[in-house]
Amino acid sequence: xxxxxxxTAQVGRSGWLVALFLAVMAVPVASAVEIRxxxxxxxxxxxxxxxxxxxxxxxxxxxxxGSRRDPADKPxxxxxxxxxxxxxxxxxxxxxxxxxxxxxxxxxSTDAGLESAGIRLRTLSRAPERNAALDVLRAVISQPVxxxxxxxxxxxxxxxxxxxxxxxxxxxxxxxxxxxxxGQHPYGREAxxxxxxxxxxxxxxxxxxxxxxxxxxxxxxxxxxxxxxGEARQLAATLLTGLPKGGAPxxxxxxxxxxxxxxxxxxxxxxxxxxxxxxxxxxxTRNDPDYFPLMVGNYILGGGGxxxxxxxxxxxxxxxxxxxSSELVPYQEAGPFSIGFSTRKDQARSALGVMQETLRTFIExxxxxxxxxxxxxxxxxGFPLRxxxxxxxxxxxxxxxxxxxxxxxxxxxxxxxxxxxxxSVREAWRRRVDPSRMATxxxxxxx
Numbered sequence: 013x014x015x016x017x018x019x020t021a022q023v024g025r026s027g028w029l030v031a032l033f034l035a036v037m038a039v040p041v042a043s044a045v046e047i048r049x050x051x052x053x054x055x056x057x058x059x060x061x062x063x064x065x066x067x068x069x070x071x072x073x074x075x076x077x078g079s080r081r082d083p084a085d086k087p088x089x090x091x092x093x094x095x096x097x098x099x100x101x102x103x104x105x106x107x108x109x110x111x112x113x114x115x116x117x118x119x120x121s122t123d124a125g126l127e128s129a130g131i132r133l134r135t136l137s138r139a140p141e142r143n144a145a146l147d148v149l150r151a152v153i154s155q156p157v158x159x160x161x162x163x164x165x166x167x168x169x170x171x172x173x174x175x176x177x178x179x180x181x182x183x184x185x186x187x188x189x190x191x192x193x194x195g196q197h198p199y200g201r202e203a204x205x206x207x208x209x210x211x212x213x214x215x216x217x218x219x220x221x222x223x224x225x226x227x228x229x230x231x232x233x234x235x236x237x238x239x240x241x242g243e244a245r246q247l248a249a250t251l252l253t254g255l256p257k258g259g260a261p262x263x264x265x266x267x268x269x270x271x272x273x274x275x276x277x278x279x280x281x282x283x284x285x286x287x288x289x290x291x292x293x294x295x296x297t298r299n300d301p302d303y304f305p306l307m308v309g310n311y312i313l314g315g316g317g318x319x320x321x322x323x324x325x326x327x328x329x330x331x332x333x334x335x336x337s338s339e340l341v342p343y344q345e346a347g348p349f350s351i352g353f354s355t356r357k358d359q360a361r362s363a364l365g366v367m368q369e370t371l372r373t374f375i376e377x378x379x380x381x382x383x384x385x386x387x388x389x390x391x392x393x394g395f396p397l398r399x400x401x402x403x404x405x406x407x408x409x410x411x412x413x414x415x416x417x418x419x420x421x422x423x424x425x426x427x428x429x430x431x432x433x434x435x436s437v438r439e440a441w442r443r444r445v446d447p448s449r450m451a452t453x454x455x456x457x458x459x
Contacts, residue, residue, distance in 0.1 A: 045399070047409065047419045048241055055229030056252055059413040060244045061236045063402060069137045069237035070406045073153060073251060074130035074414055076230035076262055077221070080198040085212075087204040092170065092213055093221045094124035097131060099162040101151040106162060109148060118145035120152065126199060127343060128232075128414055129225075134403070137238035146247065154254025156222060163215045171210050178206070181288040182354065185455040188278055189290040192451035193348055197268055199294075227259060228252040232413040236402045268294040268346040271449040280455045287360035287457035289367070292350030293450045298342040298415040305440035306349075307340060308432045311387045312379045313371070314338025314351060319386065325370045326353060332363040344415065349445065360457035368447065375445055378438025392426040 048060045079090045098120060100106045113120055118135040131152060135145035177183045187203045194200030233248050271293045282288075296306060314322040314337045322336040336353035351371070355363040379387070399405040399422065412421050 045405065045422050047412065048244075049413075049419060050245070052228070052249060052252075054252060054257070055227075056231040056233055056248070057413055058233045058235065058244070058248045059409050060234075060239075060241060060248075061405065061409060062240060062244070063236055064238050067137045067238050068402060069133075069135050069142060069239060070235070070402050071133045071135075071149065071247075071251075072130055072234040072406055072410050073132075073149075074128040074232045074234075074410055075226050076127075077129040077225035078125050078127045079202045080126055080265055081221075081225055081262065082198075082201040084196070084201075084204075086217055087201045087209050088170070089213060089217055089221050090129055090201075090225075091124040092166065092210075093158075093218045093225075094122045094129040095166055095170075096158045096163060096218060097122045097156050097222075098152045099166070100157050100159045101155040102157060103155070104148070104151060106159070109152070112144060112148050116141045116144040116148070118148070120145075120148065122152075126202060130410070132406070146251075150251060150254065153226070153252060158215055158218050158222070160215055163218065167210065167213060171207055174205065174207050174210055181282045181284050181286065181455045182352070184280060184282065185288040185290040185352070185453050188280060188453040188455070189292055189350065189451060190348070192275065192278060192453065193271065193292055193294055194268065198265055199268065199343065199345065199347075223256055224259065225262070226255060228255055228257065230262065232410065234406055234409040234413055236406050236409060265345055271451065273446075273448050275449070275451050277452040277454060277459070279457065279459055280453065282456035284456055285357070286354045287357045288352070288354050288455045289360065289364055289453070290350060290352045291364075291367070291450050291452040292348045293446070294346035295349040295444060296340045296342045296347045297345060298411075298417065300342065302440040302444055303342070304428045304432050305436040306444065308384070308387055308391065308429060309374075309379065309437040309441050310338055310340045310349070311391060312383045312437070313374050315340070316387060316390065321370055321374060321383075322351065322353070322367065325366055326355075326363060330363075330366060332356075332359050332366065336367065357457045360454055361459075364452070364454065371445075371447055375438075375441045375447065378434050378441065381434055384432070384434050384437065388429055388432065391429050395426050395429075 045061055049058065051057050077090055077093065082089050098109060100109060104112065116135060118133060118141065121132045123130050123132065131149065133145060133149045135142050190200055190203035194203070231252055233251060235244050235248065239247065300306065312321060314320045317323070320337070322338060326332045326336045327334065333353045333355045338351045340349050341347040351367060353363065353367065399408050408422060411417070418424060
């Protein structure tokens with residue numbers, strides 16, 4: 013999103029605080045991570061990892077307030093709300109809020125995605141700095157005021173950012189593909205954002221969205237760092253006390269409809285020298301029973317960089333592109349499987365044909381044993397690097413909490429990858445991926 017702002021303030025009160033804070037931006041964690049979990053009386057679910065390697069505390073609080081909750085006539089509202097959370101509270105102006113964070117040598121950021129929106133804090137675990145930073149976090153969560161002047165400023169920034177994005181062919185291709193895949197489903201709200209919809213947003217909309225979506229019963233609190241469990245429980249119990257209580261539960265997100273067979277390709281004009289191609293269909297969930305064979309197969313097909321099939325066929329053998337890739341994005345409901353690349357306008361048709369044939373061959377035949385062995389080795393070998401710091405681990409902890417994954421997910425992951433076979437990949441892809449149902453968008457070339 014054009015205005016998915018990440019606000020950061022991190023300045024030490026003295027030299028040693030600055031040095032300490034910056035020195036531990038990457039805090040090593042043990043290969044086996046013990047995750048503790050509990051649910052609070054207010055409904056919030058808490059996930060905690062104790063780590064005393066350095067005096068640092070990382071916290072993330074997520075709410076069911078992502079773009080899937082945008083009203084159909086107000087796409088972009090969820091992201092605007094998250095952007096403005098730290099723009100001032102009842103007792104702290106925007107400037108004073110940043111000064112408080114700087115004094116505590118802390119950093120705070122907001123984020124908004126498709127399924128959730130959240131707030132992240134990093135602070136020293138020493139009581140004076142920690143307590144000061146937590147006071148700011150609590151105020152940002154439960155006392156935002158969305159100042160009118162700041163709202164207008166951020167709205168102008170969002171509109172200008174959207175205008176700039178809409179000149180980018182790859183952005184236009186991805187957005188058009190999302191519209192083709194999801195249509196009027198809530199997962200398609202982000203693709204409905206444009207300058208006109210942003211212009212319609214009002215401060216009252218933001219305030220109403222915050223009141224109805226930032227509730228304890230939908231919250232997931234992730235905590236990592238230099239605390240014991242008792243201290244973590246006490247901290248979590250006070251984070252959301254100022255939020256509105258009760259209210260009707262949010263409706264469940266509906267299932268994503270099955271894509272229509274043989275959808276007509278969409279061609280969009282663009283003055284650039286390159287054509288941008290995107291193709292995909294809804295497919296993948298976080299709790300998908302075929303998670304690992306689909307994921308490993310995607311790595312072989314287009315997710316593994318220069319060794320992937322799509323790169324070899326489109327780039328190495330034919331010189332049709334500088335890069336081609338495929339992606340699987342898991343959501344609560346069916347997230348997208350997509351393929352994308354850029355090519356010369358006069359090569360768009362032939363490149364699209366090669367891409368489609370490569371996909372069909374992969375589905376029919378599956379990977380070779382050599383491809384599978386390399387993929388498993390790369391995925392398993394690189395997996396510990398994905399959470400080799402508290403900052404990285406916090407993201408995984410938030411995902412585990414949000415999707416209610418097993419607490420041993422990080423330990424289980426490499427074992428499940430090792431179990432994947434050529435046959436399990438081939439069987440899952442044959443059964444789940446139907447090329448005739450893939451939507452296709454070409455920006456910058458004609459049929």
